[in-house]
Amino acid sequence: MEHEYEHDAPRRLWTLPSWLVNRVALQAGRLVAERLGDAGVRRKHFSVLATLEEFGPMSQAAIGRRLALDRSDLHAIVGDLERDGLIARARDASDRRRNTVALTPKGKAALKRLDARVRQAQDELLAPLSSKEREQLVALLTRVVEHHAAEPKHA
Secondary structure, three states, X not given: OOOOOOOOOOHHHHOOHHHHHHHHHXXXXXXXXXXXXXXXXXXXXXXXXXXXXXXXXEEHHHHHHHHOOOHHHXXXXXXXXXXXXXXXXXXXXXXXXXXXXXXXXXXXXXXXXXXXXXXXXXXXXXXXXXHHHXXXXXXXXXXXXXXXXXXXOOO
């Protein structure tokens, strides 16, 4: 199989699933970042909005754990989203030391528009695949991710 790219890699790399997944991830990240960037949003902003929409109001710490985001990064993201009226922070009734973050109606509407942009990026990324192949790819990648998520963490 001939691959003619500007930065053609050695054939040995083309046989490594880890290398291929990384190449696809780089392209996927670029496409999603471009589509969201056109709307003035970054990928991490989208991830926070999607998390709040699916799981409901929660503390910033819980969002950070769920998305594996650094505290300082998350603080800036929450600040941006709050400034834009997409989320609201309120004191947690059960623990006054903690803030709870919730999606606003404006945030829900924005997420719906952003979902369309992310779907567009997915379609661009997976353009060479049929719908059945896309389903198979998602199923296989999900199995790999779930397998490694279940592994005990090594110190």
